Amino acid sequence: MAHSIVPPYLLARLAEADAASMQRAASAARRSLRSEPAVRAERRREGLAAPLPAASASQNAALKRTIADAANTELLPGLVVRSEGAPATDDPAVNEAYDGLGATHALLLTAFGRNSVDGRGLPLDATVHYGDDYDNAFWDGARMVFGDGDGEVFNRFTASLSVIGHELAHGVTQYTAALVYAGQSGALNESFSDVIGALVEQHARGQRANEASWLIGEGLFTAQVEGTALRSMVEPGTAYDDDVLGRDPQPADMAGYVQTRDDNGGVHLNSGIPNRAFALAAIELGGFAWERAGRVWYDAISGDGARDEGDGAAPPRARLSSTATFLEFADATVASARALFGEGSAEAAAIAAAWVTVGVRSDDRPAAG
Amino acid sequence: MTDQQQDDRDGDVADRGPALHERGSDAAPRGALRITVSRTGGVAGLAPHWSVMVTEEKDVDSWLSLVESCPWDAPAPGIGGEPDRFVYTIRVLQPDHERDARVPERALDGPWADLVARVKDASR
Known part of the structure; x- marks a missing residue:
């Protein structure tokens, strides 16, 4: 394999x-x-x-x-x-x-x-x-x-x-964000690594968002394992289902959020939730995922945009906290999308909608900017 | 999902090779010793689990000697681990005594490493 x-x-x-x-x-x-x-x-x-x-x-x-x-x-x-x-x-x-x-x-x-x-x-x-x-x-x-x-x-x-x-x-x-490797900030740390991992693969293969597998670790399992990869960003919980390993335990939305002491608070499990938000937004936006959704995620994590804004064109944005929750990160991505692509941009809309789909933001919640 | 469900899933992962452990009961019978090792973390996020039950007196003594040499009183790791490193949870159950420790991979050396390796070997 x-x-x-x-x-x-x-x-x-x-x-x-x-x-x-x-x-x-x-x-x-x-x-x-x-x-x-x-x-x-x-x-x-x-x-x-x-x-x-x-x-x-x-x-x-x-x-x-x-x-x-x-x-x-x-x-x-x-x-x-x-x-x-x-x-x-x-x-x-x-x-x-x-x-x-x-x-x-x-x-x-x-x-x-x-x-x-x-x-x-x-x-x-x-x-x-x-x-x-x-x-x-x-x-x-x-x-x-x-x-x-x-x-x-x-x-x-x-x-x-x-x-x-x-x-x-x-x-x-x-x-950059130095997200603490525990609980929700730890799952965000994990998820950002999956986002970059997927983007590296897509970039090297020249794949658009709708052509990508959105799998992490494809080909790592031997032929003896019933599974295609470690994780699926677009369909968390479906990467493997094996007699020995059990079933991929990642939740796809907040309803399945796992509370556990293991794995630094389930950082490799709950990362499925922000992973899916990214994949859904990227597919909705189309094209190369690193150009739109990827830039927004990178901007939110790196704080580059927040640091560079001194032009008076937009209110200054706070840097992401190292103990950010899913909701704080979701708000940061929407703020980044608005700053990079415009207030009423398709990017901001798709990203806000994706966070609603995975249950991190609610429909009627005015987006923090 | 609850901790218990997570633990149950961990148990499922354990069932490889001739199992010496008995699922569903953590208690060790009188004079016996049960040791479980579970590993979480790692880039794959899998949670394998190994277990051994020892009943012969001379075997219990041999295992206990290794168990007692481990630094059970060392300070627990703080909040926030290292990305993708393993964390081992080691439990020793005796009829009147139970102890557990959470050992990050980087601290798994000396007797901890020997104990984990021996439990893994015994549960194969």
Whole structure:
């Protein structure tokens, strides 16, 4: 079931995208040196999305990836086996990690104008072959770590591009909203990682919202498991139904919200609720999900828009709290959509409607702005 | 969904291999020892569960010696874990004594790691 995540034709395309994104960042930087606030205000009046936040001209938007091999121990970082620019190795886990970091960097830079995980060109480090039959992948605060899976339930964790994007997005959240990893803020932290994971995959494949699977971790289960992926963003609770693993337990709306002490308050369960809100809004809006719904989610998490607004065209917005509830985050996305795309925009309407569908906002509630 | 339902689901996940544990009853018979390990978190969000029931006196002594070497009184982890890391919940049940601990993956070393590995092996 394992497959090459980034085929050669896409690698060529990504290389082009990287070159294009660097030009875009440079031109955005030049814009910001002129009169960025006026441009933002004018575009907002015209109902157009504000230009992407610009990486400063002095920032180096180039990738710097380093992949290490833990040789099935739990000792980090392990031995470096591939550095930026080095040719592919004969180890698929190494190459998948390398390509996945590149694909995630490409999404952050081209879609959101963000230069790496910290916005300042942080080198991207990963370790593969961590642990013995280790059934997991995680972001340890500084690097991504991938296990090989036990071969019974899980294949190697590098095999899913959405999982690679998911892990790096934990780094983005760490450097931005710093959502506390417990309860609702923890489920939002998880959900934002799924959103970025899905967008990385869609961006690399050139998929529009209505063409995407909206699955997280597709291909990670072995053929012995009855299931297609770890999670479904568009239909939470349907990703697997297996004799051994049981049924995908994610709720699709607030009526199914799970109260538990396990999993830091069910962060991997309740993330299904905001996940579905994102997928529904993105599909409703159509086109490439990273251009509209994705920009709004990123803006709400990063606080970039809230920080940049000093042009008097819109009231200042508060930064998202690190202990945000689902409702606070829903309000933040609607506020971001209005600021980026306009008060009466299709984006604001679709996003507000999606939060009502999943039971986070109520129909008659005037949206906070 | 309630905690209990969540726990029941965890129990379902456990049923792989020759099960030494008895579902539906956590109590250990007189002189016996029951140890359960459940793991939550991880990017997959699965909740596997392993369990062992020991009744032979010499086996009970051997397991208890490992159990007693674990740092049960260490401070509990604070609110807010590390993204996608595992958290282990370890319970030891004896007829007149019960204890449990929640151990984040990063703290699972020494006797905790030995205990979890031994329970996993025994429940295969």
